Amino acid sequence: MSYALRGREPLRELLADALSSAAAGQGRGVLIEGPAGSGRSRMLAETVSLARERGFTVCRAMADHVAHPAFLAPLGLTPAGAPAARGADPLHRLAAHLADRSCGTPVLVALDDLQWAGPATLDALRTLSALLATRALPVLAVFTRASTAGDPAVDRCVAALAADAVVRQELEPLREDSVTALVADVLGAPPDETLSGLCAAADGVPGRAVELAEALAGTGVTRAADGRAALPAGPLPDPLREAVLRPLRELPATSATLLDVIAVLGRSVAPVDLALALGQDVRDLMPLVQECVTAGVLASTERQLVFRHALVWQAVREAVPPPVRSALAQELGERHARRGDFASAARHLAAALLAGERRALAGLERAGRELAGRAPRDVVALLDPVVGEQPSGPAEAALLVPLVGALAALGRPGRAAVLARAGLDAGCRPATAAELAAYLAEAELATGAVRAAGERADAVLDAVTVPPDARLRALAVRARARSRTDALTAVRAAADELRDEARRVPAGAGHPADAAACLLHGLAHWHEGRPDAALAELRRTPGPGGAPHPAGHCWDVRAALGTALLDLGAHDQARTVLCAAPEQEHDRAVDRSPAPGTGAPLAVLALETGDLEQADRMAAEVLGVPDDDRLLTDTLLALAVRAESALRRGRSRDARPDADRLLALLRTDRFDIAAGRALRTVLRVTEAESGPRAALHLLRDLCGPDIPGDPGIPGTPNEERTGGSGAVTASKEPGLPGGAAAPCPLPGALLLAGPATAVWLVRLARAGGEPELAGRITAWLRATAPASPGSAPGEAMANAADHAEGLLRESATLLSRAAAAYRDPWSRARAEEDLGTLLKDGDDTDRAHAVERLQSALQGYDDAGSAPDAARVRGTLRGLGVRRRHWTYADRPTTGWASLTDTERAVADLVAQGLTNRETADLMFLSPYTVNFHLRQIFRKLSITSRVELARMHRDLEQQQAPAAASPPKRRTHPGAAHDRRPRPGHPAATGTVRSAHDTTRALTAPDSRGRR
DSSP states (O other), X not given: OOOOOOSOHHXXXXXXXXXXXXXXXXXXXXXXXXXXXXSHHHHHHHHHHHHHHTTOEEEEEETTOTTSHHHHGGGTOOOOSOTTSGGGSHHHHHHHHHHTTOOSSOEEEEXXXXXXXXXXXXXXXXXXXXXXXXXXXXXXXXXXXXXXOOOHHHHHHHHHHHHTTOEEEEOOOOOHHHHHHHHHHHHTSOBOGGGHHHHHHTTTOHHHHHHHHHHHHTTOOEEOTTSOEEOOSSSOOHHHHHXXXXXXXXXXXXXXXXXXXXXXXXXXXOHHHHHHHHTSOHHHHHHHHHXXXXXXXXXXXXXXXXXXXXXXXXXXXXXXXXXXXXXXXXXXXXXXXXXXXXXXHHHHHHHHHHTTOGGGHHHHHHHHHHHTTTOHHHHHHHHHHHHOSXXXXXXXXXXXXXXXXHHHHTTOHXXXXXXXXXXXXXXXXXXXXXXXXXXXXXHHHHTTOHHHHHHHHHHHHHSSOOOHHHHHHHHHHHHHHTOXXXXXXXXHHHHHHHXXXXXXXXXXXXXXXXXXXXXXXXXXXXXXXXXXXXXXXXXXOSSTTXXXXXXXXXXXXXXXXXXXXXXXXXXXXXXXXXXXXXXXXXXXXXXXXXXXXXXXXXXXXXXXXXXXXHHHHXXXXXXXXXXGGSOHHHHHHHHHHHHHHHHHTTOHHHHHHHHHHHHHHHXXXXXXXXXXXXXXXXXXXXXXXXOHHHHHHHHHHHHGGGSTTOTTOTTOOOTTOOTTTTOOOXXXXXXXXXXXXXXXXXXXXXXXXXXXXXXXXXXXXHHTTOHHHHHHHHHHHHHHGGGSTTSHHHHHHHHHHHHHHHHHXXXXXXXXXXXXXXOSHHHHHHHHHHHHHHHXXXXXXXXXXXXXXXXXXXXXXXXXXXXXXXXXXXXXXXXXXXXXXXXXXXXXXXXXXXXXXXXXXXXXXXXXXXXXXXXXXXXXXXXXXXXXXXXXXXXXXXXXXXXXXXXXXXXXXXXXXXXXXXXXXXXXSSTTSOOOOOOOBTBXXXXXXXXXXXXXXXXXXXXXXXXXX
């Protein structure tokens, strides 16, 4: 069947122009060259058909059949009986006839397959081309020739033709779109993506594309939903496979065997693997490989031999009987394992097992165990399809051990727990059961099920048959599950015991149990308020030459170290730690995505640097992970980031659900590295809604045992207390910096939760009527700061100490020094505001400096996206006679919610909750007259006349937006953009009877004792 000629339009135009020139008496020659199947004969036939339409006399023949009578018959000539003489040759007679101008019409001489021409024909062709080059004749001569190298005599003739100005045209491979159109012609419909391999396998040769498409069309083409032609699912249809393999039948048997082996090993293979599979040296395979490359079947990359086309690889692979494929893969996998190449061994053994070769089970388990710690992604990719959801027996259940370990290492505890439970339910061997139970306990611990994890670890340790690795993991889980912030001596003792146990087993100090010991020691120091000792422990390498455990594991020291550095204000160091990729995470280093266990700390970093939109986005990504796959630390940090971002935007009501979730988690366990930041968030939300006294009450209720020396707190433990102050004092440990800890007036993790947290706690205590607590916090800051002079954490502690002491002593010098030293915009703005508030009641010079400082604070709050703080400073500036324009013009509609300005929207939010104009003005630091003006504008734009209507419309709007509540709120760009949503009147915060700690910046009022230096 003939199909449309695709992709040859330029050549068709050239031949049409040549026919026109010949008809005008300006004849010439054209030589068409191309490989088999490129369409040479088809182009010649098209030219013959067009010439006859234009009235040409056509003399056509194969180049080796010019002696046939039909060749010269159109001109009335007949070949001589015996062309012994030169003039008797048909082409010579034709040239003589044309030279005599004996023809009355234009002539087309068409000779196909010039490569088969004999010497006499070649000699006559040269005579004919010379004639056309020297005389103007109404003759067009078109020849075709295969482009492959052939007879030297033919090559010499072609060179002579070119010298006689014969036009040479090479038929290039068709473009992809032309091949696709040609396949569509054969199949009767455009091909879809599944047929892209068929189009590519044609190599741009139209004859090959037609052959493959016709082979597929003969078996019945599947039609996709959109009407396009599709390749049937499963193995290739037999006719198509035979059509694909037909050119390979011409290869020698040794080369064909080479291709079979490569196809079984995969579409690409390393030469070393190929030599190993064939039992030969690489140098012995070079001739065979070169033969396959020359044939166009194989190509080479920098390190691999690869089938050029996936369709060819599939056809060759399917031609090998399945038992041979599985046996070859199993044999090669065992050979790789004996050589220590467990990555290659696992790949081939997994393929063998999928093909039904059960003998590969034991070798695959061993290879998986060897790779689980070094290449967990490879283990998951290979073993997950093999195991499935439910193992069929003890041998398959044993494969779950490396798979579950790899999943845990990749930060996927949910999937690890599902498979571990499936293995335990399948009735596996006792040793396998102990290993799976230990991994399951780790997964439960990582996701926050601390009590369940501890109970499961106890069960593992009570079992009869427990491998050393499982016992160490169970010991680590039990030690962490029993860790309490009011029993830190016991925590350190358990960590020391765990470290000693890890060094007694062959795994050595590089085992995760040693990392767990480092983590427990570091957390104990952290909760004691000893940042130097905590950082030193978290920075310890888990053994000589050992690498940190892969990110996402519950013993990942790197995530804890990065979080601690963030809390201490060492942002650059934290970024370096969190974004570093260990050697075993080479694939993650390429895709640049955050590793499991680092996304939440990076969200904290964005929050601390004032990028609220980025912080919200990253927190939403973390919280979007399923609960059973999300680490406890990630949950605490992401909830804290989202809640504090809402607070900075002035929307404390939006922060309350996240604060409630944090509070529930903290009541279960407070030993996590993120517990301090989570507690700070809960307290800040409580302060924003109910005032500082309520926040201090909640702190005592939640952490009473962790607040030493506070009168009226029942049940304060006596462990680790000193003297009458009852302050926690760490025992001195050799080799750790810091020595004994300074008296810690509050939970250490809370005091260390951010550079400005301790200062905020000082302000909270003063606003809550507890100046003694404020003084003790300041003393702790001043005593802790010198422990690490010169380091970023030490500088952050010193800045906080200057800030807190400046507040207590009303020292402009200390506040100025703190403001200059803070690195994050919010902390710097807070210090600038405190300094400006201190100076604003002084003389004219002080007032000028106060305005300057307050304006700097306002800019800092704007940079940090903290709208309520900015509004408070703006109110202070108005009191000093300074008014700043804080709005911008926007393209808004004239009516409806979208027409409200940012300030009008904030007023509407508060009034809709039932607040009066006076209460709204107090919360927004505006005058009641300004609020009344905004309210009139709101009524006009919304076409309403009462607060009741406003409350109803506000409720309806919130219900419409409820489905999007999980998405991070967009950052407002102006300080007046959003304000706190306060409780209804009657609540302490709404009535104004309790002042926020942010508003109490000068509790000491003695005018002559400000301590200015």
